[in-house]
Amino acid sequence: MIILDESQQSAVDLALKVPLCIITGGAGSGKSTVIKTICDRLDTIPRARYLLAAPTGKAAKRIQEIVGRPAQTIHRMLGATYGSWRYNRFKPLRGYHTVILDESSMIDMDLLWHFLQAFPVETHFVFVGDANQLQPVGPGSCFKDMISCGKIPVAKLDQNHRQGKGSTIASNARVINTGGKILDVDEDFEIIDCPSHIHLREELPQILDRFRASGYDLIRDVQVLAPQKTTQVGVEALNEYLRFLINKNARRWDKFSVGDKVMQNSNDYQLNIFNGYCGVIKAEWSDNFDIEFFDTEEGKVTEYPKDKISSLIPAYCCTVHKYQGSEVKAGIAIVSSSHTFMLTRPLLYTAVTRFKEKCVILGDAIALKRAISNTRESERYSKLYERLVE
Numbered sequence: 278m279i280i281l282d283e284s285q286q287s288a289v290d291l292a293l294k295v296p297l298c299i300i301t302g303g304a305g306s307g308k309s310t311v312i313k314t315i316c317d318r319l320d321t322i323p324r325a326r327y328l329l330a331a332p333t334g335k336a337a338k339r340i341q342e343i344v345g346r347p348a349q350t351i352h353r354m355l356g357a358t359y360g361s362w363r364y365n366r367f368k369p370l371r372g373y374h375t376v377i378l379d380e381s382s383m384i385d386m387d388l389l390w391h392f393l394q395a396f397p398v399e400t401h402f403v404f405v406g407d408a409n410q411l412q413p414v415g416p417g418s419c420f421k422d423m424i425s426c427g428k429i430p431v432a433k434l435d436q437n438h439r440q441g442k443g444s445t446i447a448s449n450a451r452v453i454n455t456g457g458k459i460l461d462v463d464e465d466f467e468i469i470d471c472p473s474h475i476h477l478r479e480e481l482p483q484i485l486d487r488f489r490a491s492g493y494d495l496i497r498d499v500q501v502l503a504p505q506k507t508t509q510v511g512v513e514a515l516n517e518y519l520r521f522l523i524n525k526n527a528r529r530w531d532k533f534s535v536g537d538k539v540m541q542n543s544n545d546y547q548l549n550i551f552n553g554y555c556g557v558i559k560a561e562w563s564d565n566f567d568i569e570f571f572d573t574e575e576g577k578v579t580e581y582p583k584d585k586i587s588s589l590i591p592a593y594c595c596t597v598h599k600y601q602g603s604e605v606k607a608g609i610a611i612v613s614s615s616h617t618f619m620l621t622r623p624l625l626y627t628a629v630t631r632f633k634e635k636c637v638i639l640g641d642a643i644a645l646k647r648a649i650s651n652t653r654e655s656e657r658y659s660k661l662y663e664r665l666v667e
Contacts, residue, residue: 279314282307288432289314292375292403295430299381299423300405302434303454304630305447308405309343311434312377315403316346319375327375330354332388334551336380336602338572350551351378351388355395358546364395371397380602381406385415386659409454410627411601417659426665443634450630453622453649467637468645474509477613477639481515482522484609484637491635493607495523496538496557497571500603501594502628503611504619510611510640512594519593533589535561539568540592540599548579553603555592597628608632612640612648620648 281289288300288311302308312329319325329348331337341348355370356363364370376396378384381404384392393402404420412418423429439447445466452460462468469484471477481501488499501519506512520527524536533539541554556570559578566581573579581589594611610628612620625648629636638645 279310279317281310281314282436282438284432284434284436285311285314288434289318291430291432292377292401293318296399296401298403298430298432299420300403300432300434301408301420301424303407303409303437303447304450305437305439305444306434307436307438308379308407308434309340310438312340312379312405313344313346315375315377316344322374325374326372327377328354328373329377329379331379331602332383333380333553333602334572335553335555336383339604340379348379351384351392352544352551355391357391357544362391362395365391366394369397370395373400375401375403377403377405379405382408382410382420383413383602384419385413386417386419386661387415389417389419407630409623410630411598411623412654412657414598416657417661418654418657419659419661422659422662422665426662428665443632446629446632446634446636449636450626453626453629456622456649456652458646458649465635467635469637469639470642471613471640474613474615477510477611478518480639481519481609484639485522488607488635491607493635496536498606500600500605500608500631501611502597502600502608502631503594504597504616504624506596508613508615510613510615512596515594515611516591520591523593532586533558533566533591535559538592539589540595541570541588542590543588545585545588548581548585549573550579550581553599555603597624597631600631601627604631604633606633607635609637609639612638612644614641614644614647616644617647620644621651621653622649623652623654625649 285307291298292315319327330351334350337348337350406420445463449460503512526534526536528534535558537558541550544551554570554572556568558566559569560567567578568581569578
């Protein structure tokens with residue numbers, strides 16, 4: 278039996294009462310539990326069919342596993358194919374009482390427009406997300422604008438429900454979000470001060486060895502995140518370094534080898550593989566790779582044509598923006614002064630909250646303090662806030 282706190286119960290009641298609402302809360306605040314409870318309640322209402330969706334394939338799979346209901350990406354739900362949309366304002370997707378959209382902070386203006394256009398006016402919408410995460414990669418800051426406009430009912434979850442393994446990650450995320458400089462350190466949350474790039478790179482093999490000794494699969498269960506692609510400790514350099522640390526089959530003269538961790542960098546509707554899907558190369562043939570993508574059916578291998586290889590990128594290390602909406606058991610967040618321009622509180626908060634059980638912050642103390650203190654975000658001139666207020 279699910280026991281809800283007062284803020285969770287208020288969020289469920291709001292979602293079932295009004296035709297449009299927002300539910301927001303930080304890491305460990307019980308957003309997924311609220312979504313599951315809403316689905317349970319809707320199941321008891323005759324003809325109250327509902328849909329569960331997320332902006333990315335990884336986010337959709339995660340909420341599907343947690344809630345135990347089918348979930349899909351917005352693109353798949355609306356039948357998007359190469360710029361066209363099966364469902365739109367002229368052909369709406371009918372027959373659903375409620376649509377619940379998880380990870381709503383990732384949705385940009387264009388996707389929000391297509392999403393709202395595709396349903397009849399009587400449809401109820403529940404937007405769920407964490408307003409403290411990074412702004413979407415695309416234009417606009419829709420989720421924050423909808424919260425701050427004062428015209429849409431908002432339920433805020435304010436309790437930390439994450440206990441046991443990984444609980445320090447959730448509590449430290451709250452400290453970071455409030456600008457606190459003192460973080461709790463234990464076996465689940467480490468901070469390793471590295472005064473130089475050389476020191477940082479020397480620490481990585483030792484951390485990975487500890488993860489391996491703790492039973493983590495370095496391909497499936499561990500992720501390294503960095504603020505940007507360039508510099509000696511950026512995504513590109515670290516991918517090259519980590520590849521030869523983790524994959525003993527890696528060949529320098531090939532872009533990819535059997536055993537490499539890869540990520541799909543665009544939607545491929547023919548292969549049914551979507552942007553952000555991670556996987557491992559299981560075999561190589563003359564015309565294709567066999568890749569097991571972790572975000573598809575477990576154990577399923579996709580025959581990936583080599584003429585589409587430009588859509589794959591190495592995935593040992595990713596940018597925080599690229600990994601938003603995903604979760605992994607353990608990981609390393611690179612926080613270096615060489616990434617000063619990118620270091621902000623929302624970025625650090627988003628990076629830390631990607632890890633469920635173990636988090637290591639690897640970098641220098643000055644960079645960590647700067648990230649926590651820097652609340653700057655780029656201005657978004659979508660006019661959505663002004664139009665909602667009007």
